[in-house]
Amino acid sequence: MLSERQRMILNAIVDDYIRSAEPVGSRSISKRGDVTFSPATIRNEMADLEELGLLEQPHTSAGRIPSIKGYRYYVDHLVTLDGLGDQDVRKLRTFFAEKMNHWEGVIGHAATLLSQLTNYTSIVLGPEMFSTTLKHFQLIPINDVSAVAIIVANTGHVEHRTITIPDGISMDDMAKIVNLLNDKLTGIPFHRVKSVLHSEIAKELTRYIDHCEEILSLLEQTITEEQEPKVFLSGASNMLTQPEFKDIDKAKSILEMLEETQLLMQLFQSNPSGIQVRIGTENAMEAINQCSLITATYSYEGQSLGTIGILGPTRMEYGKVISLLDYLSKDIALLMSRWHK
Amino acid sequence: MLSERQRMILNAIVDDYIRSAEPVGSRSISKRGDVTFSPATIRNEMADLEELGLLEQPHTSAGRIPSIKGYRYYVDHLVTLDGLGDQDVRKLRTFFAEKMNHWEGVIGHAATLLSQLTNYTSIVLGPEMFSTTLKHFQLIPINDVSAVAIIVANTGHVEHRTITIPDGISMDDMAKIVNLLNDKLTGIPFHRVKSVLHSEIAKELTRYIDHCEEILSLLEQTITEEQEPKVFLSGASNMLTQPEFKDIDKAKSILEMLEETQLLMQLFQSNPSGIQVRIGTENAMEAINQCSLITATYSYEGQSLGTIGILGPTRMEYGKVISLLDYLSKDIALLMSRWHK
DNA sequence: CGTTAGCACTCCTTTTAAGCGAGTGCTAAT
DNA sequence: ATTAGCACTCGCTTAAAAGGAGTGCTAACG
Structure with missing residues (x-):
């Protein structure tokens, strides 16, 4: 437990050091106005604060600087939050x-x-995106082999990536997949997308289309990887x-x-x-x-x-x-x- | 016009200086092996090269370093491009x-x-995006007042931004606008989008919808601003x-x-x-x-x-x-x- | 007893001086 | 034309000295 005076002195030292970046001496604190004791008194207190681990000396005969512990005390007990100019x-x-x-x-x-x-x-x-939900999913074909997958979250967050369309998947198939995904996934939180994709979507998908594993894992990557x-x-x-x-x-x-x-x-x-x-x-x-x-x-x-x-x-x-x-x-x-x- | 020997010396100095970052002396060049003249000869040449503005001396009695002009000559005439290890x-x-x-x-x-x-x-x-063309444009509503506009280029480049939907524009209106834009703008190079927007689109739009100026300028911003x-x-x-x-x-x-x-x-x-x-x-x-x-x-x-x-x-x-x-x-x-x- | 003035001491920092050495430019010899 | 020799320049390193801010301790004071 620190005395009121010790806290004033610690506060003064930290404040001074924050401004000047140089070890603070007893004399300069005494001259600040807010601590009205003589340098000698302050020196005694400083020695005590150093023993408590709140201050340190770069070398003998230098002023004191706050230790990590000193800053911690300052932040927890002394700092004033009026700082906005x-x-x-x-x-x-x-x-x-x-x-x-x-x-x-x-x-x-x-x-x-x-x-x-x-x-x-x-x-x-x-x-x-952890707590956000999927709002919209879309695939936009760029050419025969690639398309842009676009994912929109309910927060307005947009992610996109280019994917390569596997062989044997037609435009019609793609449209079906997109519709299915929007049906099933809209409103689902992102962290649950992966499991829904595996459980519900996988079943439906096998009915319509061959090669579905391939495109499924592609979508999974696309949707889940971008969450960072x-x-x-x-x-x-x-x-x-x-x-x-x-x-x-x-x-x-x-x-x-x-x-x-x-x-x-x-x-x-x-x-x-x-x-x-x-x-x-x-x-x-x-x-x-x-x-x-x-x-x-x-x-x-x-x-x-x-x-x-x-x-x-x-x-x-x-x-x-x-x-x-x-x-x-x-x-x-x-x-x-x-x-x- | 530099002599062959001058070029060898300049090359040696630049190479050495690039490695060492320290002024290069006549002695060290002479010892390199590829320039077989004595330090004294090299000193003479160096003095000439300095007069030509290709070398400089940080101070009397220091070695030489290349000047801007010296590097320029090196890059234009001397450098060897074998650099890939x-x-x-x-x-x-x-x-x-x-x-x-x-x-x-x-x-x-x-x-x-x-x-x-x-x-x-x-x-x-x-x-x-200057030379690329618009592939797809889409608006995805997020809630009653805002939507995400998504622009896809033929290169797969995607841009997006959130826009606020002006009052008095319904979902139907939005859908019409999106269709119209896709009809008219797909395949158009980005640098021409702006003018097309003003000429063709503006006319069509006024037929369907009030408040069209507002949404038009919004779209213009959206599409054209993101080209940087x-x-x-x-x-x-x-x-x-x-x-x-x-x-x-x-x-x-x-x-x-x-x-x-x-x-x-x-x-x-x-x-x-x-x-x-x-x-x-x-x-x-x-x-x-x-x-x-x-x-x-x-x-x-x-x-x-x-x-x-x-x-x-x-x-x-x-x-x-x-x-x-x-x-x-x-x-x-x-x-x-x-x-x- | 808490507080303060006085003073010797410490040790970092700045200043000054000296010596070193790499490198040059010039001259004379090859 | 090239090179060896030599005096000279000047930045850099090291050493020593001076300066100064700050401490810790002791003794005096209210």
Whole structure:
């Protein structure tokens, strides 16, 4: 349990360090105004806080910087969430104003906005189709051997891919298949599509058409494989602004990680609804052990759909970022519900 | 006009500098084996080459490095295109083997491949729809007020966006409009869609439906706005590997530029078919004045469709990159023609 | 007893100086 | 025409010195 004074001092140190990126000394805290004790007193408290593991010293005779544990305490107990400035609010308001006609637009724009407002890197995961239902399925022939399969979800989400039509399947057959699929699958949640495809559709299909196994597995692939969400990244170069990454090698390993979509999705794996803060080594990923990741989920009809997140140095403006993510995730949810209500 | 010996020396200097990134001295050239003259002789020639503007000296008593003009001469007259190693060829072969079912897959994969094989940054522009024709147009209602418009090109390219249905337009009306559009627009090249929409469609539409101006402009937007090609980027972090960008600020300004899709498209603006090399300040963009950009167009039925490119330091392995781009652009063209023949 | 002034000490950072060495340009010899 | 020899330049590395921010401890103060 920390005393009130210790908490004030810890708060002051974290705030100062977030601004300056340099170890904070007792003198500078004493001069801040909000902590009215002398440097000597503050030094004593700082020694205690260091013993508790909340602060560390880069070397003897340097100021203190917050440890991971220190940031954690700050985030859990001290941070103030007033962080949205006038400009920020104005930009966020215009977020609604811009006409967006597909979700990629919304999500991509949100990513850009986040990185611009924070000067950190933003990572945004597009909506998962898990809880959405199939609205429409269609095959459009391109030529004799290939067709475009188009899948529309009830959220307006569209996926498509080109498939090769197996030999021995006529145009008529295709039309029948499409009708059958629309009959049976419309309104079915995507995560159940696969089983319905196997149980009901397979039987019907064998009646009409030969070679049905082939086309069935093709459709299965087409419909089920595309469920992985898309990742949007913005402001990766902002990482280079941070003094902690002036070392090219550190910067490089982070940027390399950011380029691997797979890894980013791993990073977002366990996202409980609401806002989550992962500080430094609390992140599983080696490359971002000196970073903090703050994520917020956006949801539609109570179901959490996707995630927006900010990656920055552990020395991050937690207050500002948290309130921004909170605000924007609700905005996105609202925007999506307006579309599809 | 350069003498044979001068060309050998220039070639040796460029080759050496590309490998080492350090100013090349007369002594080290003399020891290479392929230029059998003494350092003193080589020094004389180097002084001449500097006077011609092909070499420069970072400071007195340093070795020489190629100037922009020097690289230009190297690329135009000296470079050897044998650059594809065994591994490279093997990886390129597997490019065809992977199953790709939409063009984004091909293009994205090509970008990854290029950056991995070269350790530079690759930029790839997806196919322009300019010369392609409309294959199918469809509106799929999502709910009472919105629908998804889907546009399929004869190349299998699919675009979609959500539109809001204006008041006073019924489902029947929509169906009529879709039929009309498919009748009139199928087979029409995209660049002519707009005018056809205004001339023929507008007349017909006024007969059936009120409020037609509104929906017409909506459709026009939908169909014409989506023609801008998509940009794929890979290996941006490779820039940080190059010693010339160990300076964080230089690296940052380049990475920032790479994040702006608009700028990248500008960069590719004038792309005559075939391979183009732009060295250093030959690039219009300030941020990449210390970079070289090599681009190759890939085409389909004689019409150049899109561009693949490599961005690296001026000290780039021109031979290897040029042959690689040449090879891959033809591969992509072949792959696309196989789909749609 | 909590708080604060004073002071010696630590250690990082910046500055200055010296020496090294790769490379050049010129001259004279081959 | 080519090459060996040599004095000279200048960036880079290493070493030493100066500077300074900040601490921990002790003793004095209210």
